[in-house]
Amino acid sequence: MTTIRHTTTDRHELETFLCDYAATLLECGATTVRIEKNVLRMAEAYGSETEVNIYPRHVEVVVKGKAAGSIIVRSKATCLCAVNYHTVKSLSKLSLHCRERHLPLGTAIMLYRKVTGTPRIPFPAVTALTSLANASFCRLFGGDGMAMLIVLVATACGFYVKDALHRKWHIDPRLSIIAASCISAVMSCSARVFSWSGTPDTALATSVLYLVPGIHYMNAVSDLINGHHICAMSRFITASTTTICLSAGLYLCLLIMNINIM
Missing domain, CATH: 3.30.1300 (Pantoate--beta-alanine Ligase; Chain: A,domain 2)
Structure with missing residues (x-):
């Protein structure tokens, strides 16, 4: 060479x-x-x-x-x-x-x-693509058309709130995730409250999937396999913290809306 x-x-x-x-x-x-x-x-x-x-x-x-x-x-x-x-x-x-x-x-x-130095994809485009992807998850898990529309809107609002809280108001990213998860879940509850959809549970469950840190989990497994245990544990802890935060926001929504899923 x-x-x-x-x-x-x-x-x-x-x-x-x-x-x-x-x-x-x-x-x-x-x-x-x-x-x-x-x-x-x-x-x-x-x-x-x-x-x-x-x-x-x-x-x-x-x-x-x-x-x-x-x-x-x-x-x-x-x-x-x-x-x-x-x-x-x-x-x-x-x-x-x-x-x-x-x-x-x-x-x-x-x-x-x-x-x-290449500019990233504009935020409105990222928001639209994320919303469409989450609505597709709703359909994948059996949601009907109205549930998909509700999830799309709930995702867009939650995604905007998460970005605004963290980047504009410099709120801790973990608190931003809790707030975004709660807002998206509350909005998706409209499918149940107003009987707009025949699959309200699917809409509620998939409304927060855009917050799941799948890439961090995959990177943690890859690092673990290749012997980088410190990085693997760090990424796994970060991903787990994000998962706990979105779960906390979803639970807060259930308390606010007085919904019993048991």
């Missing part, structure tokens, strides 16, 4: 770049095994050996220069971001291009900044 030789200045840029690259993958919801493979692939393309240590809130990249024999450690804390598989996919492609097309380091950094 052909590698690209770099000066000392380029080497420092490479170390910083690999650390930023790994941190971005972790923030966007990539599994630990994907982060390791991508960073290792990219380091090899530029003539370096790399070890990646991944922790719940930061990453540590150890770069070993083959030519100079030096070892430099770079560490970067990560922030809480929404899962973005488009970014994960694009950055994975970037690592392949660096190895197969022998991209100069400056070009790779430019492409990385282009990927991370």
